[in-house]
Amino acid sequence: xEEPGSGAEHGPPSVxxxxxxxxxxGGVVTPLLTGAIAFAIGGIAVLATGHNPIRTYRAIFDGTGxxxxxxxxxxxxxxxxxxxxxQTLLLTTPLILTGIAVAFAFRCGxxxxxxxxxxxxxxxxxxxxxxxxxxxxxxxxxxxxxxLASLAGALWGGIAGLLKATVGAHEVxxxxxxxxxxxxxxxxxxxxxxxxxxSTQTSVPVSNDVVDSAKLPVFWGDPVLQGLHxxxxxxxxxxxxxxIVLNRTTVGYEVRAVGYNPEAARYGGIGVRKSYFLAMAxxxxxxxxxxxxxxxxxxxxITVDDVQASTIGFxxxxxxxxGRNTAVGTFFAALLFGALVSGTSTRHLDATVFRPELxxxxxxxxxxxxxxxxxAPVLVVYARxxxxxxxxxxx
Amino acid sequence: xxTPPRAAGAGGVVLGALAFWLxxxxxxxxxVAVPLVVGALxxxxxxxxxxxHEARLGSGAVVAGVSGALLGVLATHxxxxxxxxxxxxxxxxxxxxxxxxxxxxxxxxxxxxERSGVVNIALEGMMLTGAxxxxxxxxxxxxxxxxxLIAMAAGAIFGLxxxxxxxxxRADQIVGGTAINFLALGLTGFLFxxxxxxxxxxxxxxxxxxxxxxxxxxNDFLSGAFGQLNLMIWVSFALLVLSxxxxxxxxxxxxxxxxxxxxxAADTVGISVYATRYAAVVLSGVLAAMGGAYLSIGFVHSxxxxxxxxxxxxxxxxxxxxxxxPFGAFGAALLFGFSSALAQRLGGVTDWSSYAVLFQALPYVxxxxxxxxxxxxxxxxxxxxxxxEKQ
Numbered sequence: 001x002e003e004p005g006s007g008a009e010h011g012p013p014s015v016x017x018x019x020x021x022x023x024x025x026g027g028v029v030t031p032l033l034t035g036a037i038a039f040a041i042g043g044i045a046v047l048a049t050g051h052n053p054i055r056t057y058r059a060i061f062d063g064t065g066x067x068x069x070x071x072x073x074x075x076x077x078x079x080x081x082x083x084x085x086x087q088t089l090l091l092t093t094p095l096i097l098t099g100i101a102v103a104f105a106f107r108c109g110x111x112x113x114x115x116x117x118x119x120x121x122x123x124x125x126x127x128x129x130x131x132x133x134x135x136x137x138x139x140x141x142x143x144x145x146x147x148l149a150s151l152a153g154a155l156w157g158g159i160a161g162l163l164k165a166t167v168g169a170h171e172v173x174x175x176x177x178x179x180x181x182x183x184x185x186x187x188x189x190x191x192x193x194x195x196x197x198x199s200t201q202t203s204v205p206v207s208n209d210v211v212d213s214a215k216l217p218v219f220w221g222d223p224v225l226q227g228l229h230x231x232x233x234x235x236x237x238x239x240x241x242x243x244i245v246l247n248r249t250t251v252g253y254e255v256r257a258v259g260y261n262p263e264a265a266r267y268g269g270i271g272v273r274k275s276y277f278l279a280m281a282x283x284x285x286x287x288x289x290x291x292x293x294x295x296x297x298x299x300x301x302i303t304v305d306d307v308q309a310s311t312i313g314f315x316x317x318x319x320x321x322x323g324r325n326t327a328v329g330t331f332f333a334a335l336l337f338g339a340l341v342s343g344t345s346t347r348h349l350d351a352t353v354f355r356p357e358l359x360x361x362x363x364x365x366x367x368x369x370x371x372x373x374x375x376a377p378v379l380v381v382y383a384r385x386x387x388x389x390x391x392x393x394x395x
Numbered sequence: 396x397x398t399p400p401r402a403a404g405a406g407g408v409v410l411g412a413l414a415f416w417l418x419x420x421x422x423x424x425x426x427v428a429v430p431l432v433v434g435a436l437x438x439x440x441x442x443x444x445x446x447x448h449e450a451r452l453g454s455g456a457v458v459a460g461v462s463g464a465l466l467g468v469l470a471t472h473x474x475x476x477x478x479x480x481x482x483x484x485x486x487x488x489x490x491x492x493x494x495x496x497x498x499x500x501x502x503x504x505x506x507x508x509e510r511s512g513v514v515n516i517a518l519e520g521m522m523l524t525g526a527x528x529x530x531x532x533x534x535x536x537x538x539x540x541x542x543x544l545i546a547m548a549a550g551a552i553f554g555l556x557x558x559x560x561x562x563x564x565r566a567d568q569i570v571g572g573t574a575i576n577f578l579a580l581g582l583t584g585f586l587f588x589x590x591x592x593x594x595x596x597x598x599x600x601x602x603x604x605x606x607x608x609x610x611x612x613x614n615d616f617l618s619g620a621f622g623q624l625n626l627m628i629w630v631s632f633a634l635l636v637l638s639x640x641x642x643x644x645x646x647x648x649x650x651x652x653x654x655x656x657x658x659x660a661a662d663t664v665g666i667s668v669y670a671t672r673y674a675a676v677v678l679s680g681v682l683a684a685m686g687g688a689y690l691s692i693g694f695v696h697s698x699x700x701x702x703x704x705x706x707x708x709x710x711x712x713x714x715x716x717x718x719x720x721p722f723g724a725f726g727a728a729l730l731f732g733f734s735s736a737l738a739q740r741l742g743g744v745t746d747w748s749s750y751a752v753l754f755q756a757l758p759y760v761x762x763x764x765x766x767x768x769x770x771x772x773x774x775x776x777x778x779x780x781x782x783x784e785k786q
Contacts, residue, residue, distance in 0.1 A: 045585060049589050111567075111569050113516075113569075113573070163763075163766065163767055167766075167767055169766040169767060170766070170775070172514075172516065172569055173711075173712075173715055173766055174763060174766060176708050176711070176712075177712060177759040177760075177762050177763045177766075178759075178763070180705055180709075180758075180759040181756045181759045181763075183705075183756075184752060184755045184756035184759075185753070185756060187752050187755075188749060188750075188752040188753045191749055191752050192748070192749060193748065193749035194749050194752075314577075317573055318577070321570060355588065357588045357593075358588050358589060360584070361580075361581045361582075361584035361700075362581065363581070364577055364578075364581030364584065364585075365578060365581030365582060366581075367581070368574050368576075368577030368579075368580070368581055368582075371577060372556075372560065372571065372574035372575070372578065374570075375560065375566040375567050375570030375571050375574060376560050376566035376571070378564055378565060378566075379564060
C-alpha cells in the first residue's frame with residue numbers, strides 16, 4: 001500500500017500528508033515526543049520552585065517501584081521497590097480499564113468523558129453487592145459483584161449512547177452530566193443518613209466493608225499491606241478482549257467503520273445508531289468493571305471523599321489519548337500514569353526531595369500538557385520543520 | 396400566529412410552579428389535594444397545548460405540573476417549623492443570586508466561544524484559574540480591583556491557549572478543553588501549595604474583597620433579597636443585557652454568529668473567521684475567570700485546590716439549557732442557583748441533610764432532560780467544534 005506522504009515528485013508534501021505519514025509510522029512518534037516535552041516543561045516548573053528537577057524525577061521514579069526491573073537493585077531496596085511497584089500496578093489496573101473505556105468509544109467517533117461516572121457507578125454497585133449477601137460462596141459472590149457493576153457501568157454509558165442514537169444529543173454533554181449525577185448520587189448513598197451508609201460506623205460517611213469471601217485474592221505481596229490482586233490479570237484480559245472485539249468481530253468492524261465515516265457506514269448498510277449505543281455501553285462496561293475491581297481488590301469500602309476526589313476515569317481520557325486508542329498503547333500509557341500517580345503520592349515520594357502535595361499537582365500538569373500536545377498532532381510536523389530549518393541554518 | 400396555545404402552555408408552566416409554591420410558606424397549604432389538583436390542571440393544560448402542536452411549551456407544562464405536584468405533596472408532609480426554617484424567600488433569593496453569578500459569567504463567556512464555533516468545555520479550568528489569580532492578585536497588590544484584573548488576564552491567557560490549539564493547530568476542541576481543565580487544576584494547585592502551603596490563603600482585608608453594594612438594610616422582602624448584593628452580581632446583570640445587545644443587535648454579534656453557523660460563507664463576505672474566533676474564545680476565558688474571581692474574592696474569601704468543584708460544567712449546562720442565548724442561560728443559572736441555595740438551606744435541617752445532597756444533582760438531571768428533547772431541543776451552532784481551514 002502506498003504511503004500518502006511519499007509523493008515526493010509532486011513537490012514538498014503538505015502538512016496533512018506529513019501528518020498522515022507520521023500517524024501510520026507506528027504512531028509512536030507523537031506520544032513519545034509529547035511525553036518528553038511535557039516532562040521537560042514539568043521539570044521547569046520544579047526548577048521554578050527551587051528544587052532540582054533531575055533529583056525530583058529520580059525520587060518519583062524510585063517511588064514508582066519501576067527500579068524493581070533493574071537486576072542490580074538488591075536487598076532491602078529491592079523489597080521496597082517490589083512493594084512500590086505493587087502500588088503502581090494497583091493503579092495501572094483501573095487505568096487500563098478506564099483507558100479502553102474511552103478508547104473504545106473513540107474508535108466509534110465518540111468522546112466518552114463519562115468514564116468517571118461509569119467508574120463510580122461500578123464502584124457503588126461493587127461495594128453494595130460485595131458487602132451484602134454474606135452467605136454466598138466466594139467465587140459466585142465476586143462474579144455477581146463484578147457482573148452487576150459492569151452492567152451498571154454499561155447502563156450509565158448506554159444512557160449517553162441511547163440519547164446519541166435516538167435524539168442526537170452530543171455524548172460529551174450527556175456524559176459530563178451523568179458524571180455529576182453519579183458524583184452526587186454516590187455522595188447521597190454513602191453520606192450520613194444515606195441508604196448505603198455503614199451500619200456499624202454511623203457517624204462516618206463510609207460504606208459497609210466488602211465481606212472477606214468477596215475480596216479478590218492477592219498474588220504478589222502482602223494481602224494486609226495492599227498487595228497486587230488478580231484484578232491486574234482481568235485488566236490485561238480486558239485489553240485482549242478489547243483488541244479482539246475491535247479487530248476480529250463484526251461489531252468491532254462496524255464500530256470502527258462508523259468511527260471513520262458515519263455517512264459511508266450508513267450507506268454500506270451498517271446500523272450507525274446501533275453502533276453508537278453499543279460503543280457507549282461497552283465503554284461503560286469497561287469503566288464499571290474498573291470500579292468493581294478497585295473495590296473488591298484493595299479498597300474494600302468507599303467513602304464520600306473517595307466518590308468526590310477520585311479521578312481514575314478522567315485520567316483514562318489521558319491514557320486513551322496517549323495510547324492512541326490501541327490496546328498496546330493503552331497498556332503503556334496506563335503504566336506511565338499509574339506510575340506518576342503512585343510515584344508522587346505521599347506514601348512513596350521522599351518528602352525531603354520534593355513535597356508530595358506539589359508533586360501531585362505536577363502530575364496533573366504533566367497530564368494536561370500531554371493531552372494538550374497529543375491532541376494537536378500537527379505540532380510534531382511543525383516541530384520537525386522548525387528543527388530542519390534550524391539545522392539547515394547552521395552551516 | 397398561534398398565540399392562544401402558546402399562552403396556555405406558558406400558563407401551564409406557571410400553574411406547575413404554583414402547585415409547589417402554595418405548599419410553601421407563607422401560605423403553607425397543608426392539604427395534599429391542593430398541589431395535586433393544581434398540578435393536574437397544569438398537566439391537562441400541557442396536554443391540550445401539545446394537541447395544538449405546541450409540543451415544546453406543552454411538554455414543559457406537563458413536566459412542571461408533575462414535578463410541582465410531587466414537590467408540593469412532599470412539602471405538605473414536612474413539619475411547618477422545618478419548612479419555615481428553610482423557606483425564607485428573601486434569603487433564598489439572595490443565596491440563589493450568589494450561587495448563580497459565577498455560572499452567569501462563565502455561561503455568557505461560553506456563549507461567545509460556542510456561538511463563534513469553538514466548543515469550550517474548558518470553562519471549568521478557566522474559572523478555577525480566575526479564582527486562584529484573583530485572590531493571588533488581591534493578596535499581592537492589596538486591591539480587589541487589581542486582583543480581578545489579574546484574574547481576567549490569566550483567564551485571557553488560558554483562552555488564548557485554547558484558541559491557538561483549536562483554531563490554528565486544528566486540534567480536537569474537546570481534547571484541548573480537557574487538557575486545559577487538567578492544566579488549570581495542576582497549575583493552580585501547584586502554585587497554591589508553593590505560595591500558600593498548608594496555611595491556606597491569608598484572611599483578606601476589606602480592601603481586598605469585592606465589596607457588597609448596600610442599598611437597603613430593611614426587613615422587607617426586597618431589601619432582604621436585593622439590599623446587600625455583591626458588586627459582581629450587579630455587574631453580571633449589566634453583562635447580561637450588554638451581551639444580549641452585542642450578540643443579537645450589533646454587526647459584531649452578527650459576525651460572531653455567522654462564523655459559528657457557516658464559516659465559509661462568512662469568510663466569503665470578508666469576515667475574518669480566525670480573528671473573530673480568537674476574540675470570542677479569549678473573551679470567554681476572561682468572563683469565566685471573572686466568575687472565578689467573584690467566587691474567591693467576592694463570595695468565599697479564600698481559595699482551595701479545585702475550589703470551583705464543577706461549577707464550570709454547570710455553567711456549560713446552563714448555556715445548553717438556555718439554548719446558547721444570554722437570557723436563557725441566565726434563567727438556567729438562576730434555576731441551578733436556586734437548587735443550590737435550597738440544598739444549602741435544607742442541609743441545615745438534620746432530618747433532611749442527606750436529601751439536600753441529592754438536590755445538587757438536579758441541574759445535571761434537568762440538563763439531561765433538556766438535551767433529550769423533552770422540553771424542546773437544544774440545537775447548538777451549526778459549525779461548533781469544527782476547525783475552519785482557510786481556502
